Amino acid sequence: MTLEGWPDDPVAAAADLIEEGRAAEAAARLSALIGDGRGGLLARLTLVRALLAEGRHEDAVAAARELTQLAPSWAEAAVAFGRALAANGALPVAIAEYQRALRLDRDCAPAEIALAEAWAEAGEVEKAEAHLDAAEALGAAVTGLRARLDAMRGAARSDAGYVRHLFDQFAVDYDERMRGNLGYRAPEILRDLGVMVAGKLKKAPTLDLGCGTGLAAPVFKPFATKLTGVDLSPQMIAQAKTGRLYDALEVGDIESWLAETKARFGRVIAADVLVYLGDLAKVFAGVRRVLKPGGFFLFTVERHEGVEDFLLQETRRWAHRRGYVETLAAAEGFDLRGLVECTPRFNKGVAIPGLAGALAVP
Numbered sequence: 001m002t003l004e005g006w007p008d009d010p011v012a013a014a015a016d017l018i019e020e021g022r023a024a025e026a027a028a029r030l031s032a033l034i035g036d037g038r039g040g041l042l043a044r045l046t047l048v049r050a051l052l053a054e055g056r057h058e059d060a061v062a063a064a065r066e067l068t069q070l071a072p073s074w075a076e077a078a079v080a081f082g083r084a085l086a087a088n089g090a091l092p093v094a095i096a097e098y099q100r101a102l103r104l105d106r107d108c109a110p111a112e113i114a115l116a117e118a119w120a121e122a123g124e125v126e127k128a129e130a131h132l133d134a135a136e137a138l139g140a141a142v143t144g145l146r147a148r149l150d151a152m153r154g155a156a157r158s159d160a161g162y163v164r165h166l167f168d169q170f171a172v173d174y175d176e177r178m179r180g181n182l183g184y185r186a187p188e189i190l191r192d193l194g195v196m197v198a199g200k201l202k203k204a205p206t207l208d209l210g211c212g213t214g215l216a217a218p219v220f221k222p223f224a225t226k227l228t229g230v231d232l233s234p235q236m237i238a239q240a241k242t243g244r245l246y247d248a249l250e251v252g253d254i255e256s257w258l259a260e261t262k263a264r265f266g267r268v269i270a271a272d273v274l275v276y277l278g279d280l281a282k283v284f285a286g287v288r289r290v291l292k293p294g295g296f297f298l299f300t301v302e303r304h305e306g307v308e309d310f311l312l313q314e315t316r317r318w319a320h321r322r323g324y325v326e327t328l329a330a331a332e333g334f335d336l337r338g339l340v341e342c343t344p345r346f347n348k349g350v351a352i353p354g355l356a357g358a359l360a361v362p
Contacts, residue, residue, distance in 0.1 A: 023053035204266025210273025258286025
């Protein structure tokens with residue numbers, strides 16, 4: 001790549017190319033400039049931006065890492081590295097880089113904006129709002145994010161970004177936490193309930209909603225002609241694959257996945273996943289859509305005795321009223337075979353009140 005014909009300020013010219021949608025050309029010219037030994041820190045920073053605009057996320061991470069090594073005390077470099085990491089799917093590490101940028105420069109508005117966007121992506125509304133306020137106090141113009149945060153706050157389900165971020169962090173030691181510290185046994189409860197209402201569990205194509213790392217797989221694999229798992233967290237799906245018990249695993253939001261899939265099942269299980277949804281109407285409708293006649297939906301929810309259909313608890317998990325579950329099941333045309341009180345898990349040694357349900361398609 002030649003630099004002939006470029007103006008005296010090639011970095012500014014590259015920035016203009018990025019704005020014009022010509023990021024690939026900008027990246028090529030900047031790479032040539034740097035390779036020729038004539039590109040300084042601003043050229044490298046602009047190269048990161050060009051690579052991100054071009055969709056070359058891994059290359060952007062490499063370029064940004066090199067930039068931070070050359071300028072470890074430059075806040076703008078830390079922000080650029082964070083944005084590259086976030087684009088490459090490493091949100092927790094990206095947040096750490098943005099926080100490092102603020103330690104380097106407490107008045108770094110780009111870092112405040114980046115943190116507001118990152119925490120919004122992670123579903124952490126309060127944290128996002130705090131950084132958004134800080135960015136605006138520094139004179140930064142932020143458009144659209146405030147309205148997004150307001151919508152997230154009023155949603156009748158936990159934000160998908162929050163759930164994905166939460167479980168991506170816990171994927172490695174999730175099984176130990178659940179089985180050990182939390183005394184989790186929702187899969188066994190659902191298996192026993194299935195036996196109670198059906199006499200025995202017949203082999204059937206089985207869907208595990210919110211499958212996580214696959215804790216329900218050993219329990220239901222013996223009763224599945226094909227076992228499919230769906231989960232919002234890519235890291236959870238990666239862990240589930242190591243168990244080699246699922247015939248198919250997909251990353252997806254269960255509401256949209258149920259509405260779009262062409263697959264049909266004889267059994268759907270949702271063990272300790274509906275606690276991240278307040279309004280269950282879409283899930284119940286989606287399960288009704290994918291279940292074959294005679295199929296069963298086995299699920300757990302956390303229980304509350306108030307007048308609200310569902311409420312968000314201090315644990316950021318939703319609890320549901322028995323009457324709400326019964327009404328929703330009837331509205332979707334399910335035959336309610338069982339809805340029993342249970343303890344799907346513990347929290348700090350205290351039993352969590354729950355309900356285990358068994359719904360059948362006539």
